[in-house]
Amino acid sequence: MIIPFLAAVFLLQAPQRAIAIxxxxxxxxxxxxxxxxxxxxxxxxxxxxxxxxAIVRRGTDPAEVARSxxxxxxxxxxxxxxxxxxxxxxxxxxxxxxxxxxxxTIDQINSAAFGFEAHRSKDIAVGTSKTxxxxxxxxxxxxxxxxxASAIFLLCIMLLKVEERRRDVAALRLMGIxxxxxxxxxxIEAALLALVGSALGIGVGWLGSLFIxxxxxxxxxxxxxxxxxxxxxxxxxxxxxxxLGITAGILASLRLVRTPPLVLFGR
Amino acid sequence: MPIALAWASLRRHGTRTMLAMxxxxxxxxxxxxxxxxxxxxxxxxxxxxLSRGFQLRLSPKGTLPFDTEASMGNTRELxxxxxxxxxxxxxxxxxxxxxxxPRGDSVVTSSALGLEPRVQGxxxxxxxxxxxxxxxxxxxDELYRALGARIGDTLAVANGYDPQTREYTGVRRLVLTxxxxxxxxxxxxxxxxxxxxxxxxxxxxxxxxxSSLVMIRVREGASIDSAMEFIKEQGPRANLVSxxxxxxxxxxxxxxxxxxxxxxxxxxxxxxxLLVTTLITVSVNERxxxxxxxxxxxxxxxxxxQQIVLEGMTISLIGAFAGLLLGLATGRYLNGILSSFPGxxxxxxxFLFQPKAAxxxxxxxxxxxxxxxxxxxxxxxxxPIATTLREEAxx
Numbered sequence: 070m071i072i073p074f075l076a077a078v079f080l081l082q083a084p085q086r087a088i089a090i091x092x093x094x095x096x097x098x099x100x101x102x103x104x105x106x107x108x109x110x111x112x113x114x115x116x117x118x119x120x121x122x123a124i125v126r127r128g129t130d131p132a133e134v135a136r137s138x139x140x141x142x143x144x145x146x147x148x149x150x151x152x153x154x155x156x157x158x159x160x161x162x163x164x165x166x167x168x169x170x171x172x173x174t175i176d177q178i179n180s181a182a183f184g185f186e187a188h189r190s191k192d193i194a195v196g197t198s199k200t201x202x203x204x205x206x207x208x209x210x211x212x213x214x215x216x217x218a219s220a221i222f223l224l225c226i227m228l229l230k231v232e233e234r235r236r237d238v239a240a241l242r243l244m245g246i247x248x249x250x251x252x253x254x255x256x257i258e259a260a261l262l263a264l265v266g267s268a269l270g271i272g273v274g275w276l277g278s279l280f281i282x283x284x285x286x287x288x289x290x291x292x293x294x295x296x297x298x299x300x301x302x303x304x305x306x307x308x309x310x311x312x313l314g315i316t317a318g319i320l321a322s323l324r325l326v327r328t329p330p331l332v333l334f335g336r
Numbered sequence: 337m338p339i340a341l342a343w344a345s346l347r348r349h350g351t352r353t354m355l356a357m358x359x360x361x362x363x364x365x366x367x368x369x370x371x372x373x374x375x376x377x378x379x380x381x382x383x384x385x386l387s388r389g390f391q392l393r394l395s396p397k398g399t400l401p402f403d404t405e406a407s408m409g410n411t412r413e414l415x416x417x418x419x420x421x422x423x424x425x426x427x428x429x430x431x432x433x434x435x436x437x438p439r440g441d442s443v444v445t446s447s448a449l450g451l452e453p454r455v456q457g458x459x460x461x462x463x464x465x466x467x468x469x470x471x472x473x474x475x476x477d478e479l480y481r482a483l484g485a486r487i488g489d490t491l492a493v494a495n496g497y498d499p500q501t502r503e504y505t506g507v508r509r510l511v512l513t514x515x516x517x518x519x520x521x522x523x524x525x526x527x528x529x530x531x532x533x534x535x536x537x538x539x540x541x542x543x544x545x546x547s548s549l550v551m552i553r554v555r556e557g558a559s560i561d562s563a564m565e566f567i568k569e570q571g572p573r574a575n576l577v578s579x580x581x582x583x584x585x586x587x588x589x590x591x592x593x594x595x596x597x598x599x600x601x602x603x604x605x606x607x608x609x610l611l612v613t614t615l616i617t618v619s620v621n622e623r624x625x626x627x628x629x630x631x632x633x634x635x636x637x638x639x640x641x642q643q644i645v646l647e648g649m650t651i652s653l654i655g656a657f658a659g660l661l662l663g664l665a666t667g668r669y670l671n672g673i674l675s676s677f678p679g680x681x682x683x684x685x686x687f688l689f690q691p692k693a694a695x696x697x698x699x700x701x702x703x704x705x706x707x708x709x710x711x712x713x714x715x716x717x718x719x720p721i722a723t724t725l726r727e728e729a730x731x
Contacts, residue, residue: 111409111573113397113573153542185497199676199678200677200678203673203674203676203677203678204592206673207670207673207674210666210669210670210673211600211670214362214365214366214666215366217362218359218362218363218366218604218607221355221358221359221362222359222607222610222611224355225352225355225356225359225611225614225615226614228351228352228355229352229614229615229618232349232352232618232622233618233622285592288591324351
């Protein structure tokens with residue numbers, strides 16, 4: 070009779086296990102630190118009552134962006150017991166003393182171990198960010214189509230601009246201004262147009278980037294940066310724009326200077 | 337007459353017209369791609385889900401089918417209860433897992449499905465036959481190549497490793513009976529299928545009566561709502577997913593692409609509109625004198641408006657038709673990129689061509705072509721004839 074009584078007292082006094090939950094779960098389930106919840110491996114079955122001891126912010130893991138699942142953190146032995154998982158784990162994380170010993174360590178583990186494989190954290194990061202790699206390739210392809218459209222648009226505009234000034238150019242040519250000077254002025258104009266357009270584009274892009282990050286961070290509830298404007302991106306955009314602008318200027322001015330001045334006058 | 341005049345005007349500046357048409361073609365291609373993308377994913381996923389006629393799916397509570405490694409218990413009892421409903425044509429339980437093929441010093445790992453081959457809805461047979469006996473297995477082409485095996489070969493298959501005993505667990509010798517194509521398989525994913533009971537037994541006591549998914553095909557004409565009610569009454573601790581709710585979930589996960597499609601589609605339409613408007617406006621400015629002469633000769637305002645609107649429409653429509661072909665080619669290329677999206681079935685098309693999408697893109701461009709001609713046409717038709725002629729003469 071005494072033993073069951075002692076057991077009951079022990080159970081009543083046993084310290085409750087603590088868990089940490091992520092912000093998303095805390096917000097959706099209206100939970101806070103100190104609340105008690107019941108965890109069970111199978112829905113609607115009895116489980117362990119635990120105390121929420123912390124609310125944690127998720128890391129910036131791209132692999133988790135589109136998944137709207139919740140996550141809790143608990144002690145390993147607690148989860149093993151709760152899930153009846155025995156003495157098993159899904160993975161180990163190993164910190165090496167130096168960067169140079171990583172390859173050797175991987176070889177040692179893979180040659181000695183049976184049933185599991187060692188990977189560099191860097192390789193795992195590449196593997197888990199495949200979603201973003203695919204999106205990145207898709208964006209690049211869309212970018213190429215946009216560049217083609219922009220190039221055609223720019224060429225059209227330059228053609229219109231030079232054709233508008235057929236008579237001005239004819240007058241200049243008849244006054245003795247050389248073809249080279251006419252061409253140079255058209256090309257400089259095209260380059261300036263491209264530069265100003267690039268500056269405007271960078272401004273619009275920067276605002277767009279701020280909006281994209283604000284919007285998608287809210288939608289997916291993650292601190293991941295969806296859009297980053299780096300100096301290399303700015304350099305690429307400006308260079309591309311300049312090349313396209315100058316090419317359009319050359320093509321348009323060639324058309325202009327190859328036409329005799331009197332024809333340009335319409336006579 | 338307006339058609340002939342519009343055509344003559346476009347031909348007069350051949351290079352400019354060609355460039356404008358090319359610009360509209362690129363914008364139209366992008367627009368078509370974006371219209372295809374905004375509707376294609378959903379339609380493609382719907383046809384994939386319904387390809388084998390299963391309208392309802394039961395998955396472990398809180399998850400979508402095969403979204404996690406969770407499984408449901410008491411499968412045999414659940415399936416027995418479900419099969420008592422006369423409106424259920426087929427009930428197909430499926431268990432997912434990983435299996436290993438030891439090959440000397442190396443091992444080939446693959447995902448595996450345990451299912452009931454006679455009612456399965458997960459694969460199509462490419463060659464050979466279904467794994468109807470407990471010691472039979474079928475594989476997809478990726479796994480077939482990795483194994484270097486042939487139909488009829490007997491393969492050693494394990495369910496896991498025990499690092500302590502340094503032995504494979506759940507080992508079976510299975511005969512390869514066929515090659516299959518998995519409907520929901522991801523790109524380059526190795527996969528195999530065998531009888532449900534075989535995979536359950538390979539997983540040991542924990543997975544003895546487990547399943548990851550139960551698919552239900554309801555008789556044609558029977559109410560899906562009643563079927564869902566019946567399933568809920570059986571009290572399975574599971575998520576009941578209808579085709580519509582699965583589509584909603586997919587929509588939510590891939591909404592980024594739909595939003596991108598709307599934004600890029602709108603930008604393409606605007607760029608096309610801007611290009612045509614600019615060209616027509618400049619073209620009208622150049623021909624102000626001509627238009628004033630036509631008006632002085634008695635050509636009506638309506639004719640002038642018709643001619644200019646026709647110019648805009650011609651550029652837009654020819655560009656749009658060229659863009660249709662270009663859009664199909666670029667859509668195919670972009671689809672190739674997105675088909676490697678992790679975790680999505682290979683059979684999903686992001687850019688699904690539907691006649692409705694093509695008509696929508698063409699209709700929008702035709703409308704933008706008309707709109708592009710409206711302002712220059714209005715300007716041309718409302719020119720003061722005498723003043724314009726005098727100014728042109730002085731110029």
